[in-house]
Amino acid sequence: MERILPKYFPFFTMLALIGLIFLLRNITSLEHWTCQTVSTFHQLQNSIQSALKTSEMVLPEKFNYSYCVHLGQKPSAEETREESNLLKSIAWPEPLVLGLPLRxxxxxxxxxxxxxxxxxxxxxxxxxxxxxxxxxxxxxxxxxxxxxxxxxxxxxxxxxxxxxxxxxxxxxxxxxxxxxxxxxxxxxxxxxxxxxxxMVLRRLREEQSDRVFFKSLFRSGYLSETTVCNLCLSVNQQPLCNYTDPQTGETWNCYKPKMLDCETRINHSKGGYKKHLLTVYESQFFQSGINxxxxxxxxxxxxxxxxPASKEQIKEKNLEYIPSGYYYQGLWRSLSGVTMRQFNDSSAITQCLRGKMVYMYGDSTVRQLYEYLIANVPEFKEFSFHSPKNVGPHMAVDSSDNILLRYRCHGPPIRFTSVYAAEMHYISNELDALRGGSDTVILISIWSHFSTFPVQVFIRRLRHIRRAVIRLLNREPATLVLLRTANLQKLDPESSLYNSDWFSQQLDMVLRTMFKGLNVHLVDAWEMMLAHHHPHELHPPPAIISNMINCILSHICPVRRKRRRS
CATH class of the missing domain: 2.60.40.10 (Immunoglobulins)
Known part of the structure; x- marks a missing residue:
């Protein structure tokens, strides 16, 4: 017997290994095991996966992303002309000679x-x-x-x-x-x-649109994998999971897990930033304290x-440029049509918002406005959805004054830590689900997370939002729609490659043009940041946020003009 065992030992070892692999692959169907046993096998499974490297993310490879701008629903002839005109309007002058030395x-x-x-x-x-x-x-x-x-x-x-x-x-x-x-x-x-x-930033925008990459967790029972996701991925690297939105046609893709189905996707999160994007020559133009x-x-x-103006001087006439507003004594004075009011305490804010439903959609710069209201109006009671604080969705209610506040982030791309896949809603779809009316206020901010993509991607997203806004205003013209613009922020050599103010300014110009002529109002965060003495920050300080809130509330509760007696 002892002589037979060595002869058949490799055979029995192979059978045992096959059985163990079969057991681990089907561990999720075993419902009657004790917690300790399941935990032990779960740890063993993770160890084997790590050894075999089946759950590692595949980092983005280099390939041509130019075709990504053509994804999604095909634009009409009119929309194609509009896109062409928008791109011409933001075209940037080029140096006479490319490749000039730093000096x-x-x-x-x-x-x-x-x-x-x-x-x-x-x-x-x-x-x-x-x-x-x-x-x-x-x-x-x-x-x-x-x-x-x-x-x-x-x-x-x-x-x-x-x-x-x-x-x-x-x-x-x-x-x-x-x-x-x-x-x-x-x-x-x-x-x-x-x-x-x-010129370097423009090259990055067109050729390295994946320099911020994303990831998703896939899980079924005790088996989990993480893969890279983005608007545009190479089909040559491995099969893709296509998460195209059926209503808007907005595309989003993840690399398919090796052992799980596409339907097992759990979340969306920022994966990281690609490094070493510049040549030694290009990096000379991005030096803090120099350029x-x-x-x-x-x-x-x-x-x-x-x-002071003389009697003959006519204010704000024959000017080359009229801004949307300016600061005086630290308060924003609008020149864009709305008479600014000051809402200095919680009772004034509550009185203005009484009976209103305020929906905030977009990135963290609009969530900041939600957080300001929650912090400064104690009557608001937040409902816990067990959502991460910086992600949402969030909702707060003042039941005695019949006020509802809601915040939801926009759909991908969004560089948040982790968002449940089920919570990834596109703004246009959210707007289509609203009834609207005089009791409804919409506040949208969408710009920062599109800075790494070609401008056509942003145009396409705004086109869907604009269509939804038009539909909403057609069925309920009294709905108030406000757009928060982009703003400047602090920059260093690294952040310039992903979040430069130049990217933001280009997107901001596109947004203003695409919504011009519609019954929507701008909260001009760009000028409110630029005109202020505070250093530029992605998330403006309370002194600027309070002025933004006053601007928003002044639109919700405008000054009533007194009727002339006949």
Whole structure:
């Protein structure tokens, strides 16, 4: 017997291994095992999976993503023309010669501006500054394309307004500032990126749309796998799970797990950021303290005195640029049609929102507004859905005043930590499910999570949202719809490649154009951030958020004009 065992030992070992694998693959169907036994086999299963590397994520491979912009429902001829016009409207000037060395690129330290009209300035007029961009060897630039932002401000009055930059495409720029208050005002001019850096960002947007990648967990019983997901994935690497939305045609894909079905998907989350995106040459244009968000100083005076308007001066006429609003004494004063009111305490907010249902859809910048209301109105009671705080969905109710607040994130792509797949709803579908009416307020913010994708992807998403907004307003014209725009944020060499203000500005221009002419209202977060003295942040500080809330509530509860007596 002892002589026979060695002879058949490999055979019995193979049978035992086959039986063990069969047992592990079918462990989920065994319902009567003790918890300890199941736990033991679960640990063993995970160990075997780790050894065989069956549950590891497959990182994105390099391939051409240009066809991704054509995914989804085919646009009509009119929509195709609109897309073409939108892309032309945001086209960015290119350098005359590509591949210039760093010493010939824009140097904010050697560039300068000159105030053109420093004398006899009055409220209602405008200040004009001329900008000359120079390179690192002190020579004037011969082409445009630098991304500049500007504001005019008076620190003592906590007053500020955004300026408008006009690119002459020859290294010269003109900045226009409306004069809206009396006192000493000073110019603040910033180069966010050089024209050379913009070319790199444009390349990344078109060629590396997966530089932020996503993942999903798949699970069935005690068997689980995680795979990479994105808008566009290579079919050559492994089979795909297609999660195209049946109503909008919006596409989303994950690599299919090796041992599980596509129907076993549990969640969606941010996978990570691809590294080493730039060449050594390209990285020179992204240096903190040198050419990312650096000030440009005046060659001469930087402060001027603004006098009160004379009787002959007509306010806000013949201006090159009229902003959506400005700050004075720290409060936002709108110039876009709504009369601003101040809601300084919880009772004022409650009175305005009484009988209203407020639906907030989008990213964390609109969730921030939801959180502000919850924190400042103690009457709101939140319902727990066991949702992560930073993800949602969230709902709060003030039952005595009949107020409902709801927040839900927009559909993929979204870079949240973990969202249940069942909670991934597209905004357009949510809008189609609403009744609407005078008691309904819609607030949408969607921009930041699209910064890594070609602009066509964002246009397609906005097209679906716009269609849903039109349908909603057609069935209930009294519904109030507000769009929160993009805003500037803090940048360093790494974050610039994923979340640059240039990406945000491009998306913001598209959003404004696509919703122009509709009965929707903007909460101009871009200008409210740019005009404020606070440093740029993705999530603005309470001083700016409170002004946004006042803007929103001023639309919900407008100032009633007194009727003239006949």
């Amino acid at each position: 010939q690129s824009s140097d904010p330290a050697q560039s300068y501006y000159i105030i053109q009209n420093s004398g006899d300035l009055q409220v209602g007029g405008q200040l004009v500054a001329k900008v000359q961009m120079q390179n690192f060897i002190g020579q004037p630039k011969k082409h445009g394309g630098d991304f500049l932002v500007a504001r005019l401000h008076t620190p003592e009055l906590r007053a500020g307004v955004a300026g408008q930059v006009h690119d002459h495409r020859d290294g010269n720029y003109t900045v226009f500032f409306p004069l809206l208050w009396v006192g000493v005002v000073q110019v603040e001019l910033t180069m966010v990126h050089s024209s050379e850096a913009i 990312i968000k650096m000030p440009i100083h005046a060659a001469g005076i930087e402060n001027v005195i603004v006098q």
